[in-house]
Amino acid sequence: MISRARTAAVAVVLALTAGAAVTAAQASNGTHASGKEAWTAAWAASPQRPSIGFKANWSEAGFDDQTVRQVIRVTEGGDRARIRLSNAYGASPLHIAGATIARTEGTKGAGVERGSTRQLTFDGKRSVTVPAGGQLSSDAAGLDLDRFESVTVTLRLAGTTGPATFHAQSFATSYRADGDHLRDTGAGAFKESTESWYYLSGVDVRGGAAAGSGTPKASGTSGGSRAAGKGIVLFGDSITDGFASSTDQNRRWSDALAERLAKAGKPRPVLNSGIGGNLVLNDSAWFGDKGTGRFGRDVAALPGVGTVVILEGLNDIGFSETDKPMYKPAPVVSADELIAGHRKLIRAAHDKGLKAVGATLLPLGGSDHYGKRAAAVSDKFNEWVRTSGEYDAYVDFDKALADPADPERIRPAYDSGDHLHPNDAGYAAMARAVDLGTL
Numbered sequence: 268m269i270s271r272a273r274t275a276a277v278a279v280v281l282a283l284t285a286g287a288a289v290t291a292a293q294a295s296n297g298t299h300a301s302g303k304e305a306w307t308a309a310w311a312a313s314p315q316r317p318s319i320g321f322k323a324n325w326s327e328a329g330f331d332d333q334t335v336r337q338v339i340r341v342t343e344g345g346d347r348a349r350i351r352l353s354n355a356y357g358a359s360p361l362h363i364a365g366a367t368i369a370r371t372e373g374t375k376g377a378g379v380e381r382g383s384t385r386q387l388t389f390d391g392k393r394s395v396t397v398p399a400g401g402q403l404s405s406d407a408a409g410l411d412l413d414r415f416e417s418v419t420v421t422l423r424l425a426g427t428t429g430p431a432t433f434h435a436q437s438f439a440t441s442y443r444a445d446g447d448h449l450r451d452t453g454a455g456a457f458k459e460s461t462e463s464w465y466y467l468s469g470v471d472v473r474g475g476a477a478a479g480s481g482t483p484k485a486s487g488t489s490g491g492s493r494a495a496g497k498g499i500v501l502f503g504d505s506i507t508d509g510f511a512s513s514t515d516q517n518r519r520w521s522d523a524l525a526e527r528l529a530k531a532g533k534p535r536p537v538l539n540s541g542i543g544g545n546l547v548l549n550d551s552a553w554f555g556d557k558g559t560g561r562f563g564r565d566v567a568a569l570p571g572v573g574t575v576v577i578l579e580g581l582n583d584i585g586f587s588e589t590d591k592p593m594y595k596p597a598p599v600v601s602a603d604e605l606i607a608g609h610r611k612l613i614r615a616a617h618d619k620g621l622k623a624v625g626a627t628l629l630p631l632g633g634s635d636h637y638g639k640r641a642a643a644v645s646d647k648f649n650e651w652v653r654t655s656g657e658y659d660a661y662v663d664f665d666k667a668l669a670d671p672a673d674p675e676r677i678r679p680a681y682d683s684g685d686h687l688h689p690n691d692a693g694y695a696a697m698a699r700a701v702d703l704g705t706l
Contacts, residue, residue: 306349306471307571308498309341310418311538312437312464314402314564315555316356317430321543324435324463325443329428334448336377336421336457337441337467340517342525343498343536344414345472347407350387353468354397355564356432361397361466363389364425365449368408368470371417375515377442377454379419384450385410402468412472414534415526420467423449434464436543438509438519441465462514471570498536498572499524499706502558502565502612503579506629507541511683511690518691523698531703538572540565546582547608549596554582559611567619574706575616578626578664580605581687584644585636599640602647613657624705625658627665632675633686642675660705667700668693 317326348368354361366387372378385408389395397403412418425447441464442457451457501507501521509519525537542561544554555561558579566575583605586597609625616623627649631637645665652661668689670678677686681693689697 304473305571306473307343307345307536308469308538308569309343309345309348309412309472309536310339310470311500311540311565311569312339312434312468313540313542313555313561314353314355314432314468315435315542316552317433318435318553320435320463320553322436322462324433324461325465326431326433326435326463329431330424330443330465331427332425332446334421334423334444334446334456335441335465336419336444337464338371338375338377338417338419338439338515339464339467339470340374340415340417340522341412341470341472342414342538343472344412344416346409346411346474348410348412348418348470348472349405349407350420350467351402351404351469351471352397352466353402353432354466355400355402357397357399357429359399359429361399361428362424362426363395363397363422364447365393365423366405367421367449368410369419369421370410370412371419372452374417375440377419377457379421379452381452383410384452397466404471407473414529418470420470421449422466423447431465433466434468434542436505436508436510437462437464438512438514439464439517440515469569496571496573498538498569498574500538500540500566500569500572500575502540502562502575502577503626504541504545504554504582505543506581506688507539507578508543509539509541509694510543511685511688512694513691516691518694520689520694520697523695524701527698527701528703528706533703535706536571538569540569544582544594545579546586547579547605547612548583548600549598551596553593559608559615562612562615567615567621572621574622574624576624576626576662576701576706577609577612577658578628580609580648581628581631581636581645583608584641584648585631585634588638588641589635591635600644602644602651605644605648606651610657622659622706625652625661627652627661627663629664629687629689630669630675630677631687632673632677635685636687637675660702662701662705664697664700668696
């Protein structure tokens with residue numbers, strides 16, 4: 268753990284918070300009330316409509332007189348923080364009776380570090396109602412955070428919420444307690460858990476001369492600096508989301524890339540905007556709005572970003588190869604159709620001044636997405652990514668993770684076992700495959 272003069276820092280940031288709260292309306296565009304200091308996204312999750320999933324979750328039932336505690340890890344530091352909440356798929360207004368943010372006790376679990384809990388406000392008030400279909404941000408809270416620090420956000424849901432907007436596959440544990448446990452520091456009341464995030468769509472930071480360490484905390488070193496517009500968004504499906512990565516270990520490829528950048532002395536925030544099962548070209552009741560439809564919300568609207576890495580299309584070409592009922596719609600998609608969808612994503616990125624980095628699709632041989640047609644479409648699409656020059660740069664995951672003995676398959680050392688998703692080592696290999704200069 269990196270040592271800090273917490274007492275002095277807390278005194279300063281509390282004074283700042285009292286005079287520099289950001290309203291929900293101002294927060295929506297990422298700027299400080301004075302216009303002089305912008306927010307930077309430090310963590311993100313893409314909202315989804317309530318649905319069943321691969322693991323049990325609470326989205327369809329929602330909440331009733333309960334407290335929800337969620338643990339995330341930021342990839343940027345600062346001395347002030349705010350949260351973003353989404354009720355994008357709520358059928359009725361969402362009442363938040365109270366919310367807090369704190370440093371996590373350790374790196375996981377429902378306990379929080381004593382003395383670190385900050386009451387969150389919304390336009391100066393401790394409770395807020397998020398309109399159906401809406402989203403908003405809290406005011407600034409004085410909390411100094413290091414890069415790669417675990418943060419706990421607690422929401423008090425005093426009434427009946429109805430089905431909850433959520434992010435289905437978090438690969439991190441969230442906790443629930445009956446009644447009001449908003450200010451508990453201990454974990455005792457939080458007896459239920461799930462691997463999804465609810466209503467929480469982002470944590471942003473600002474401030475601090477040296478906002479966090481330049482390397483992961485385990486390294487024990489410090490340094491690095493923040494730069495507006497340097498955030499990197501990873502946009503895609505379950506591979507970006509981190510499917511099959513180790514729960515509560517932060518082993519997604521977004522985590523590995525953020526750590527690699529920091530170790531290289533080039534620390535930048537890395538935001539994960541993946542949704543498991545997501546499609547470029549079609550909406551799904553299970554797996555989110557289509558990529559071309561959600562790009563503005565899940566990439567362009569995030570504060571402080573400058574680059575997007577797009578890895579998506581395996582589900583568009585692979586769902587039609589399987590008869591699983593959840594993989595619907597499943598139209599037969601050609602390479603030209605998938606390329607046309609990616610051109611829309613490139614234009615959307617460029618329209619917002621973002622650098623667009625494309626990625627080849629990973630090998631899918633042996634998986635339930637595989638078939639001769641899917642393989643041919645994947646090959647044609649990957650060749651377009653490599654040779655067309657339409658992306659500003661590209662990363663070749665297909666070659667980086669392929670088995671040398673059978674290039675249509677993922678290398679066994681990188682295979683989670685389903686022949687489609689990498690394991691922890693495979694996600695680390697993806698991060699190593701990126702030429703950091705292209706970002």
